Amino acid sequence: MKHSPLPASSQLLRFGVIGVVVTGLAAGFAWTAGWVGPQRLSAQAFVDRFEENGGVHPGYRRAHAKGLCVSGWFESSGAAAGLSTAEVFQPGRLPVLARLSIGSGSPHTPDIASPVRSLALLIEQSNGEQWRTAMNTPPVLPVGTPEAFFEQVGAMRPDPATGKPDPATMQAFFAKHPESASFLRWAASNQPSSSFATTRYHGIHAFNLIAADGSIQPVRWALQPLAEAEPLQPDGDPNQLQQEFSARLAQQPARWQLLLTLAEPDDPVADSSQAWPAERAQLEAGVVVIERAEAQLGGACQDVNFDPLVLPSGIQASADPILRARSSAYAESFRRRTREGAPQAAAQPEQGAKP
Numbered sequence: 001m002k003h004s005p006l007p008a009s010s011q012l013l014r015f016g017v018i019g020v021v022v023t024g025l026a027a028g029f030a031w032t033a034g035w036v037g038p039q040r041l042s043a044q045a046f047v048d049r050f051e052e053n054g055g056v057h058p059g060y061r062r063a064h065a066k067g068l069c070v071s072g073w074f075e076s077s078g079a080a081a082g083l084s085t086a087e088v089f090q091p092g093r094l095p096v097l098a099r100l101s102i103g104s105g106s107p108h109t110p111d112i113a114s115p116v117r118s119l120a121l122l123i124e125q126s127n128g129e130q131w132r133t134a135m136n137t138p139p140v141l142p143v144g145t146p147e148a149f150f151e152q153v154g155a156m157r158p159d160p161a162t163g164k165p166d167p168a169t170m171q172a173f174f175a176k177h178p179e180s181a182s183f184l185r186w187a188a189s190n191q192p193s194s195s196f197a198t199t200r201y202h203g204i205h206a207f208n209l210i211a212a213d214g215s216i217q218p219v220r221w222a223l224q225p226l227a228e229a230e231p232l233q234p235d236g237d238p239n240q241l242q243q244e245f246s247a248r249l250a251q252q253p254a255r256w257q258l259l260l261t262l263a264e265p266d267d268p269v270a271d272s273s274q275a276w277p278a279e280r281a282q283l284e285a286g287v288v289v290i291e292r293a294e295a296q297l298g299g300a301c302q303d304v305n306f307d308p309l310v311l312p313s314g315i316q317a318s319a320d321p322i323l324r325a326r327s328s329a330y331a332e333s334f335r336r337r338t339r340e341g342a343p344q345a346a347a348q349p350e351q352g353a354k355p
C-alpha cells in the first residue's frame with residue numbers, strides 16, 4: 001500500500017519539535033566548567049532549556065529520554081584500515097553496546113510521535129579504547145552553531161494553549177536561518193519506516209580519520225539498514241517501535257552497513273548544516289549486528305553517556321563547534337540524571353517494551 005506523505009508544513013513542525021528536544025548545545029571544554037563566549041552559553045543553560053520544553057523526568061536523559069538497550073557486535077570489513085589506525089577499522093569483530101531511542105525529552109512520548117529516531121553505539125576495542133557515537137535520522141542539522149541551536153530550542157518551546165510549538169515562531173526561526181534549507185528539504189521528503197531496524201541513522205558531524213602515516217581524511221558516517229523498509233502503519237501502541245524491534249529480534253538479528261563518506265578538500269567539515277555533494281566516495285566499513293534487547297531501566301545502557309568525543313586513537317573530532325557543545329551538554333544531563341537515581345521499572349509501566 002502506498003504511504004501518503006505528510007504535508008511539508010507538518011513535517012517541518014514535527015522535525016522542529018524534535019530537533020529542539022533532541023539536541024541542545026554548549027561550546028568546547030570550557031562548557032563543563034561554566035560559561036563561555038560572548039553570549040555566555042553554557043551546558044547548564046542548554047539542559048535547563050531542554051527541561052523547560054520537555055519537562056523534568058528524574059533519572060531520565062534530558063533528551064532522547066525513551067529508549068531500549070540493545071547489544072551485539074561490529075564486524076569490520078577492513079575497507080577503512082588504510083585511512084585509520086583505529087582497531088575498530090581493522091578486519092575483525094568487536095562487541096557493541098547500543099541504545100535505540102526517539103528524540104523526545106519525555107519518557108512518555110509515543111514512539112511514532114517523534115520523527116527523529118536514534119541509534120547510539122559504544123564499540124569496545126581490545127585495548128580498552130572505545131568509540132562512542134550517537135546518531136540521528138537527519139543527515140544534516142538545521143543550523144551550524146551552538147548559539148543558533150540554543151535559539152532553536154527556545155523557538156520550539158511548547159505553547160501552553162496547545163502543548164505544541166507555535167508554527168509561526170518555527171517558521172520565523174527557519175526564515176531567519178536560511179542555512180536550514182538542506183535540513184528542511186530532507187524533512188519535507190522523509191518518510192518514516194515501520195521499524196527501528198529499517199531506519200537509516202547519521203553521525204551528521206565530520207570526524208577525522210588518522211592513518212598510520214599521519215594523513216588525515218575527514219569523513220561523515222551513517223548506518224544503512226540491511227533489512228527492507230516498509231511504511232509506518234500506526235497501530236495505537238505507544239511503544240510500537242520498541243515492541244516491533246523486540247519481536248523482530250526473536251526471528252533474526254538487525255543489521256546495518258556502516259558507511260563512511262569521504263570529504264574532498266573544499267567540503268565543509270565544521271558546519272553540520274551543510275550537506276556534501278551526493279557523488280562523494282563511500283566506503284563500506286563493516287556491519288553492525290544487534291541480536292539482543294532489554295528495557296533501559298536497569299539495562300546495560302542506562303548509565304552510559306554516549307558522549308560523541310569518546311574516540312579511539314585513529315579517529316579525531318573535527319572543528320565542528322556543535323560537537324564540542326554536545327559533549328558538555330551530555331555530561332550535564334548525565335550528572336543530573338545519575339544524581340537523581342534511576343527510576344524504578346515497576347513504577348514506569350509506560351516507559352517502553354519489556355523484551
Ligand code: HEM
Pocket residue numbers: 022023024025026046047060061062063064067099100101118119120134135136141146149202203204205304305306322325326329330331333334337
Ligand atoms: C548541540 C547539540 C546537541 C545537544 C546540546 C544535545 C544534547 C543531548 C543531551 C543532553 C542528551 C542526553 C544525554 C544523556 O543524558 O546521556 C542527548 C542525547 C542524544 N543525542 Fe544529542 N544533542 C545535540 C546534538 C545531537 C546530534 C547532532 C545528534 C546526532 C548526530 C544527537 C544525538 C543524540 C542521541 C542519539 C542521544 C541519545 C543517546 C543515548 O541513547 O544515550 N544529538 N543529546
